[in-house]
Amino acid sequence: MFELIRRDGLARTGKLSTPHGILETPALLPVVNPKLSTVPPRELYDIFGFKAIITNSYIIRSDEKLKERALNEGLHQMLDYPSVIMTDSGTFQSHMYGEVEVKNEDIVNFQREIGSDIGTVLDIFTEPEWSEDKTSHAVDVTIDRTGEAAKLKGDMLLAGVVQGSIYQNLRENCAKRMALLDVDVHPIGGVVPLMEQYRFSDLVNVIISSKKGLDPSRPVHLFGAGHPMVFALAALLGCDMFDSASYAKFARTDRFMFPEGTAGLQDMKGLHCNCPACSGHSYDEITKMKPAERTALIARHNLWASKCEIERVKRAILEGDIWELAERRCRAHPALLSALRTLEKHKDFLEQYEPLSRDNSLLYTGIETLNRPSFLRYSKRFFSRYEYPASEALVVFEDSTGKPYHRYREGEINKISEKYDAHFMVHTPFGPVPIELDEIYPIAQSLFPDPEDMETKEYSRAQMEHMSHKHPYALTMMWDENSTLDALDMMCQETPKFDMDRARVKAVSDYQFGTGAGNAFLDGEVSIIKSKSTGKIRNVLLNGQHILSMRANDGFFTLRPEGAHILMKTFPAPKLRVVVNDDAIPFNREGKNVFCSFVEDCDKDIKLMDEIMVVDSSDNLIAIGRAMMIREEMLSFQTGIAVKVREGIKEA
Incomplete structure (x- = not known):
């Protein structure tokens, strides 16, 4: 059983219950070759702190000595590893070397018999170059085999692998069918060639199309993803578990893994690494080591780099800045940046999981930030839920570094409101922001560079243009000090009536709960209590009943019981x-x-x-x-x- 603990959008931390205890996610499972152990499994547990590993049951079963030991001693004793062990089935071997000589029923039974905590179906590895028809047939076979394996798993958790090559319709269909079967973990398979070829945009499409069909209560394992440069992006998209033998494979060819990429020893001019493996060794010392000794050191460096990145990803999820981390990591390589830009095609899906607010501010890291679901959320709700106050004129201020905007523009707003019936809007990177929505997340809790780049200006301009066709005001003008006041003096006739506090209650309520909530909360004798120190709204009372409290951190309302009753009558x-x-x-x-x-x-x-x-x-x-x-x-x-x-x- 998988329990969700904390999340930031699709990214999440959780706990998976297994026969050998709880596995906390996100988790990296180092691959252990049962014939060639570069780093002993016990060291992976005792020194590095990995709570799970993955090994290959096909290799064990194909070696008579290993097979006998595994059956007699059990997998955990054979490997000398006290925690969670997942086993692969031979699918990857069939991808590398051709069809394996084992049946699905036999390999699933074998995994159960040797005490694997998480066993894997013998699925069909769907290659990126396969035709859609060939891939579709392979998916059918994988589904049939998974259904068969589910009846054989016993107390062992079963991994049902999502296949479908690069065909998003087949991936989603496979995921939906897999979600109906009695399995416990969902690896996304057949993606190693995509990562080896740096086809990260295709990888994004594969992950999201799989996530659309999967049961959200089961952890998602990205098979073969063991490079720290992809962890943040994959976690952002909802992957919970990772594995790879890259730490050892790269070490055998003198390659160091870092969150920003891979560096070959022969290309490096020096080594400035403080990980436990590298600490105390100079670049020259490492180059002069015997090959086996150097491989062991680099493998341990790669493990430390991977372990630290997984922990960094976990911290980002807990602290609410996984988007910022993923964007920074994706700027390490053009192919990853292309993958980040591919998210624009999926932002409607991502917006479904977007939280109303986060503890951290939204930090603009580049033009790809504009594709975040926070921008889509604000645009959708502003244009579908916001009702313009019945003022005579609209005055638009250019964005500035001062927030909240009403405080920064207090002098101008007061000067105008004393004489004219005007409403106020701010031209921001999010597009149009009514002055009464200037405290909500992410408007007030966002930081952008100055000056804005052209893409941000274009996005903002397009949003403002859209607003210009929606607002009801006959008189609209950009703030230009005295010239604006002169124009208002000549054209405005009505008595000032814009009430900032009531407008804020209405606008925030409609944005947060839906159109109509604001009017319901203002239907009667309204008392608005404000903080003496900040001037911000703290509580809203209707007919003497406390209905709402405004949160200082994100500008949204906390419901009180009487407010809840009003919403239930309204909606x-x-x-x-x-x-x-x-x-x-x-x-x-x-x-x-x-x-x-x-x-x-x-x-x-x-x-x-x-x-x-x-x-x-x-x-x-x-x-x-x-x-x-x-x-x-x-x-x-x-x-x-x-x-x-x-x-x-x-x-x-």
């Missing part, structure tokens, strides 16, 4: 709701979190970190909190938190 079920079964209701009313196994249904449009209502089957309010998963995940996972409950609602 019919299932909008913004998570339905729980009767067994969970007493616990959720006490303020305990909602766990996935108790979720009956959920609004399909709920996004990560959305404020939601927990209800029973009769749509009675049980609790309020924040969604930690989207609908497909809540209904797929058997463990883990679906909703972090902030407050339970006592039964009336």
